[in-house]
Amino acid sequence: MYKKTRYLTAGDKAIVLEFGNEISKELNLAVRKMHYCISKKNIQGIKEIVPTYRSLIIYYNPQKVKHADLIQKLKELENTVTEIILPLAHVTEIPVLYGGEYGPDLEFVAQHNQLSTEEVVKIHCEKEYFIYMLGFLPGFVYLGGMSEKIITPRLEKPRLKVIGGSVGIAGGQTGIYPINSPGGWQIIGRIPIKLFDQKKESPFLLKSGDYLKFYPINQKEFKEIEKKFEEDNYKCKVGPYGRI
């Protein structure tokens, strides 16, 4: 983490606040605190803020706020940021049908790490994964905290189509494809719900700063949950972080 936040110019409508150059929860906490702080302030001319692992990109309208004034306001805010207490994080429980046709690479992940498939599932479901950020595709979460015991390299030849909802491992990362996409992750299972559903009133299931935890389900449960979700009749279990 930098001693002093870097203010970078990203064209004539965006400023990047870079807090450091690593992936760590401590650094990400600084990002989230500042994000929270700016969102609360409602600063004239700010159009949109996008948090990442280690930075905030702030999109502004130069017709409404002068660049120099905006920088000054942000720096003033930064001085107050240490006093901020973030709202409590939540953990969303996500059901996964592991293996079989929905998780064609589960066997490979097990073999690669000299584990049984049951052990891989158990290890994958143990952790509460921290959602550092969303990006890449609508609803795609960048998760931190996967166990080193199930690290597996990407496929040598990426698949042309990975079905939306597929749960995968790429190196030391785990994640979920929100929509159909080409991809090279080792696919170990699939979720019966959608991370991004345009038909829903709040179309995104997850947000940065929260956690998620996987739990295994069987084929029958998968079908049931899938149907309920389609009918807008299914809610994931959500609890405060550290209490479930």
Place this chain on the structure above:
Amino acid sequence: MEGFKVTKSGIFDIIQDLGRYGYQQFGMPVSGAMDSYALRIGNRILGNKENEAGIEISSPGLILEVLCRTVIAIAGADFDPAINNLPAPIWEALEVKRGDSISFNQIKNGSRSYLLVMGGINVPCLLGSKSTYVRAKIGGLKGRPLKRSDIIHIGNPEKKLQDVIGRKVASIDIPDYHKDNEIRVILGPQDDYFSENGLSAFLNSFYEITANSDRMGYRLKGPKIKSKSGSDIITDGIPLGSIQVPRNGMPIVMLADRQTTGGYAKIATVISVDIDKFAQMKPGNRVKFKKVNLEEAHQLLHEREKKINNLQFEKRTIEIKPANIRIFKVRIKEKNYRIEVEEIQ
């Protein structure tokens, strides 16, 4: 109200407005018209709100049947449009009637043409925008490009049809689209990742737009832009017009459908007033980047916005030709002739 029926679709005709803002933190790209200037001006000609949705046409081919009397404007690239096979002017409000046929025939200049209509294209708004984002199959008409037999609905006009018919943009306000362009950039946010040599190549060479270019980004080729020690960064935000340079040293200019975040160093960002000009370029065209500073970019932006807000339209007294006139182009002894044939009732 049913406005048009697609008689024949082009390769990639999609509904766009000025984009979907506020959801990039959930990974949702902004999308929107590649040439926002053309979309805005086209809407202004018709007395629409600037942000009304229109059809972005990225190659000739589209033919629409008009289903109700309305007023349209075509802006941006000149794809040799015609109404009932009669050449139709662009940057002008044109009356069309039920049964008319609007076609886009061949590229004269530019690479994206916009069809705007009084009242705008009426499709459901998703997350505050009507823009199509094909990759996630959302927005526009069922989240996909137009296809044959699609019915396109239009909204209610803000003004009387008669008040806008014949309004046209003065020639001074119509952009020229060239094959080779100087495009101005502001260095950063990661220009410090590149060597002296790499920065010099970037600012002093021509880069050609390759065929591997689309609404997400234009991939360029030219002299290699060398980094100091690799160009992978920890993923951060990608603004419109930012220029990523991956390991191979070939720049990619990120455009309307860009992903919200990415892991390549960005050497520079195209300034807002030059995005539209750049988006009208096509594979094979060449670009030379020129460095400007932030103050200049803001000054240019303020001037342009002022110009757009004060835009005065000219008015043409329209000579409406009946639809039963046919026009032939004839070439006799090296000379071209235009022959109009009118059926006598």
